[in-house]
Amino acid sequence: MALVGENTVIPLDMQATPFGAGEIMGGQRFVARGPVAPGRYRALRLTINKAAVVRQSEKLFLAVPEPVVELPLPGDFRLEAGMSRSLFLAWDEEASLRNSAFFIPSLAVLAEQFPLLADLAYVSCPEIDTVYLVRTDNNRVCGSLAISGTPTYMAYDADRKRLYVLATKDATIFVVEAATSRIIDRIKIPMSVNPSYFVTNNGKWGYVLDQDGDSLLKIDLVQGTLDRRVRLGDKPRFMLWVPDREQLAISSGLSQAVYLLDPETLATRSTVLTGNGPDGLLVTDNYLFVAESASNTVGIYDVRSGQISKRLNVGFKPRRLVQNDNRIYISNSLDSTISLLAIRQQTVVRDIRVGGMPLEMAVSTRHKWVYVAEQATGRLAVVDQTASRVVQHVELGTKPQHLLVVQ
Incomplete structure (x- = not known):
């Protein structure tokens, strides 16, 4: 060809x-x-x-x-x-x-035909400096966007209709006008060694984890400037914005802890001690769910007291958790499964077989899909939430990193 x-x-x-x-x-x-x-x-x-x-x-x-x-x-x-x-x-x-x-x-x-800003998923592919656009109504790739400097994690501001893409190698946040897929700004991240994760709470502030620098940076996304930087544990891995509690939750792999931070000052409000290798996080019903990757467990903690409620065995090296209704899906990266956890019962009800090295996941609530990034196969697995099985694949031909669904 x-x-x-x-x-x-x-x-x-x-x-x-x-x-x-x-x-x-x-x-x-x-x-x-x-x-x-x-x-x-x-x-x-x-x-x-x-x-x-x-x-x-x-x-x-x-x-x-x-x-x-x-x-x-x-x-x-x-x-x-x-x-x-x-x-x-x-x-x-x-x-x-x-x-x-x-x-x-x-x-x-x-x-390529870029759809309206609904029924759309963004998939970052760092090896080819590309973000793919996927229609969630028919699970087809419909376009692509070039992001130089190794695009990894993304966030979306629904009010301003803007997509933010962290380019790890260039230590830059790309600001994309979602309606036109046009890059409208580039924000350099100062004082960082290896920016590794990114979230935004409201489109005003962006929070960047620097895993190798053991730090957290707060970026003014409107002015494009650094607001503050704090040292944080050993090897921070994952960050979650918890809107109901107005705080940030950050897992630290070597400290075996999750830090709950004030989003304004970045001061630590409380610390939850966890099992081995805390990675992905999820907060629901006043419980903190932690993917404890080194012990092949999910720890369930009372987010108010920090005390453990239960610890569940899952697959090998759990990495990420996503929720839909009364279910939590857990990606087990070393045994190619997704564990399905019932929230109220706090039990694992089944495992779903997917392709190699599942990592990031995202949910389309309208179509009842769970998308799973299979890093070893270069595709997305599409899990039917009703049937709890893979019903389709979206081929990308390269390793997918992060997934973000615009509902």
């Missing part, structure tokens, strides 16, 4: 890959990607090695009279420096098989 310009042909990174119409079934398959020089391009070139049709369980190979196909690109297709664009192939299977002995591909290239 290659992109054809006016005086150039640029191959895209793709191995010979079979695509079956029955496997796609109204969904998507990832095909190829590659770095492309700025300029104007006119066509996408495909090479079809062979084609076959299955009839009565027998595979019949078809002749391919024109193995090299050039498909015109939509509109005046241009790429600029620092831009990421997605293209989509539409395949009319029936039209391609009108002659029973030949495969004459009926294909068209479609442009």
